[in-house]
Amino acid sequence: MKRFKILSLLCISIFIFGNMANAQKKVPKTDNTEPKSVLVPSSNEILLALKKAGKIKWGSLVTYNKTSNYKGRKKQALNLGVRVADAFVAIFDHDDSNFGYMNNTIFSISESLGISGTIKPYHEKIKKLKAKNDWLDITLELDEMNITLQREMEVKGNSDIVLLSSIGGFFEGINIVSRYFSTNYNAKKVGILKQVHLVDHFVKQLDKKAKLKKDPTVKKVYNGLIALQKIYKGDKKLSQKSVKKINAKTKEIINLITKS
Amino acid sequence: MKKILITIIFVSLFVPMKSQSVYSKVVRYMRNNGGYSLSTAKYGYINKGEKFYNYKTFSAGLEYAIVAYSENQNVDVDLYLYDYDGYLKLKDTGSGEWALLNFSTWEQMRMKIVVKNYSYYGNAKCEVLIFYR
Numbered sequence: 184m185k186r187f188k189i190l191s192l193l194c195i196s197i198f199i200f201g202n203m204a205n206a207q208k209k210v211p212k213t214d215n216t217e218p219k220s221v222l223v224p225s226s227n228e229i230l231l232a233l234k235k236a237g238k239i240k241w242g243s244l245v246t247y248n249k250t251s252n253y254k255g256r257k258k259q260a261l262n263l264g265v266r267v268a269d270a271f272v273a274i275f276d277h278d279d280s281n282f283g284y285m286n287n288t289i290f291s292i293s294e295s296l297g298i299s300g301t302i303k304p305y306h307e308k309i310k311k312l313k314a315k316n317d318w319l320d321i322t323l324e325l326d327e328m329n330i331t332l333q334r335e336m337e338v339k340g341n342s343d344i345v346l347l348s349s350i351g352g353f354f355e356g357i358n359i360v361s362r363y364f365s366t367n368y369n370a371k372k373v374g375i376l377k378q379v380h381l382v383d384h385f386v387k388q389l390d391k392k393a394k395l396k397k398d399p400t401v402k403k404v405y406n407g408l409i410a411l412q413k414i415y416k417g418d419k420k421l422s423q424k425s426v427k428k429i430n431a432k433t434k435e436i437i438n439l440i441t442k443s
Numbered sequence: 444m445k446k447i448l449i450t451i452i453f454v455s456l457f458v459p460m461k462s463q464s465v466y467s468k469v470v471r472y473m474r475n476n477g478g479y480s481l482s483t484a485k486y487g488y489i490n491k492g493e494k495f496y497n498y499k500t501f502s503a504g505l506e507y508a509i510v511a512y513s514e515n516q517n518v519d520v521d522l523y524l525y526d527y528d529g530y531l532k533l534k535d536t537g538s539g540e541w542a543l544l545n546f547s548t549w550e551q552m553r554m555k556i557v558v559k560n561y562s563y564y565g566n567a568k569c570e571v572l573i574f575y576r
Binding site for chain 1: 461466470473474480481483484494502504505525529531534536550551553555556557561571573575
């Protein structure tokens, strides 16, 4: 009990002195410095925003492609992002079999990319959670696996793989959301689709990587991003017609990425 | 009181452990204590008094938690959230090697996340983690 009191006093002192120091710090009320980097959201973040927008029949919005034998690291990376997004959809839908397929496809692609070592502990844990139908923990594990993988790849200098995987996940996320709003148009909620800054960021990143952009698939994906930029610029409010255009373009890109 | 409790719990995350990095401990803590998923992570090296700037588009209807930290316990990490026009919206300038902000929005917003090395003389690695639920 005495120890607890001492500990409490210590913590309160830390809190008080911390706040005193805090009061002395000068904080600028405005800061117009332009950040050099953009924090890319996980595909689940975009899909969760759609989930909160209404009751969604997820199964009708996604094609669970089970192909995993892609040639070339660029295509493998793009497909990794797509399958992670699809796995999140299967989680939302509590679709046991398709989630299992996506989890195995993610692992197979990661083996081809030579990064299965990082994914394996998550892959095994997710399998166990799946047996218990613990969908919440599966979501959290999958998100953590995705970001941890990207973080480790970045540290190891595989920034191309991280970028392409993010772009693949982005296209699949926007493809699913735009498919929903193409038939369930809601002017107040289509804002989720308006990822102008993220698209600009991807375009800028690819512009810096001339060698990467020469790859035929990456080149078409890049053109897809440019097409999205044009749609966003032409219709800032995103009418149903524009939403359908976004869906047509993202569907075309996803078909290109997932074709073996 | 809530801040004291958060302080106690968060300080414990930075007690060195051989098996787990601070990153893993923070991710696990946010997950187990708030059901937060990790959206993104980014690190930078910051000299004393300098800042590390990032843009982030926040989605409507989601709750966010932004954590900035340094594994170097001598670094006083401060965290600021500015809107797109550069106006300060939230800050955590408390003393210590970590800072935390909670944020939610009902419309999609692009914000500026700023991490500052307030006091440490040297090039300190600082990381910002964005969680959502």
